Each structure stands twice: as structure tokens, then as C-alpha cells.
């Protein structure tokens with residue numbers, strides 16, 4: 001602790017997916033929680049009805065902004081045959097809404113960000129342009145050989161989780177609040193702001209307190225029905241609209 005100085009807190013957001021209502025709710029919560037900076041792990045667009053507003057908010061406010069596979073597809077950097085029918089339709093719909101500057105912005109984003117003993121990526125940091133999923137302990141393989149840093153934040157699966165590896169190299173899944181102790185390494189999946197898939201429809205993000213060395217997975221309710229209404233008006237696939245309410 002540094003006396004009266006405010007702790008340095010960072011809101012780590014991933015998979016916003018064009019969901020403005022969820023993004024605004026998360027930004028309000030992050031501000032109340034004292035976050036001084038925003039990091040975006042990618043997939044700003046795809047699925048949701050508000051790609052333009054979400055890009056503009058991230059572009060103007062995020063200190064770090066990485067590319068996700070949907071951003072890459074919208075920017076024409078990723079072949080669409082890798083996407084299922086619903087995702088593909090959403091990518092095409094999104095592309096038709098953006099101007100050249102917004103498409104260039106998505107295409108200009110990097111895959112990886114490295115800070116002091118910190119690594120950020122949308123998917124696995126190994127071959128990041130291939131978007132490997134890290135679903136849980138099994139995908140971590142030899143505990144945390146995927147990266148060298150003490151702390152790594154990812155998204156992509158839309159399922160939040162904190163994973164730790166201790167001195168004896170045993171890996172474990174932790175709860176939603178974690179003290180990042182000495183000698184331990186952590187991988188944190190921030191979950192998805194705009195389309196959670198862990199059965200909880202509330203928006204998800206991670207709050208990282210650099211000074212206290214804590215990470216917290218936070219959930220924020222938002223007006224799902226309003227996002228769904230806008231998706232319907234935009235003619236987005238019904239499956240994408242329905243899944244928001246169930247968080248799947």
C-alpha cells in the first residue's frame with residue numbers, strides 16, 4: 001500500500017460483440033469500482049446490434065485494444081468459412097454498418113500486448129492468429145507453458161475463470177476473486193461483456209488491481225431485452241437474440 005495514493009485498477013474487457021447496453025453497464029460498474037484504465041481483449045463487434053458505438057467507445061477510451069477473430073473477419077483478414085452460419089451473417093451485417101475508418105481500425109489492432117510481467121491476448125497467446133481456445137485446465141497442458149509472464153488475460157471462450165499454477169507446478173481453478181501471491185502464476189479469462197456463455201446472462205469483465213495484486217471476476221446486470229429489441233429491428237438471426245437472455 002502506498003498510503004493515500006489511489007490504487008491502480010484496470011478493467012479488462014473482452015468479447016463486447018456490439019452490445020452497447022452491456023458495455024455501458026460494465027463501464028459504469030468499472031468506474032464505481034475505481035478502474036482508472038480499460039483494456040480491451042478483442043471481439044468488439046460481431047453478433048450485437050451496435051458495432052459503431054462500441055468501436056467508438058473502445059477506440060476513444062481503451063488504453064490497450066487487441067484484435068479478436070470477429071474483428072479480423074469484419075476487417076477482411078479472416079476467411080468467413082471458419083464461422084458458423086449465425087456468426088457469418090452477423091459479420092456480414094456488421095461490415096455493412098461500418099465506415100472505412102472503423103474497418104481500418106479493427107484491422108490495425110494487434111494480437112498480443114505485453115506489459116511488465118503481463119500478457120494480454122484474445123485467444124491463446126500461442127499462435128494468436130489461429131485463435132486456439134483455452135476452455136480450462138486441460139487446454140493449459142503442461143501448467144502454463146503457454147506463456148512466460150506471471151499473469152495472462154484472455155477471452156474468446158465467453159466463459160470467465162481464474163486459473164493458478166503454484167510452485168509445485170500444479171494447476172487449479174480458483175474462485176472469482178484472487179490474490180496474486182508471490183511465486184504463483186495466473187491465467188484469467190475475463191469472460192464476455194456482450195454475450196456470456198456460462199449460463200449467467202449478466203455482462204462479465206475482470207477488475208485487476210495492480211497495486212494490491214488482486215483480480216476479481218465481476219458480473220453486471222443490464223437491460224438484455226433492450227439489446228434483443230435492437231437485434232430484432234436489425235434483422236439479426238433469432239438464435240443470437242434468444243441466447244442472450246439465457247447466457248449461453
Ligand code: ZN
Nearest residue numbers: 015043068156
Ligand atoms: Zn467472441
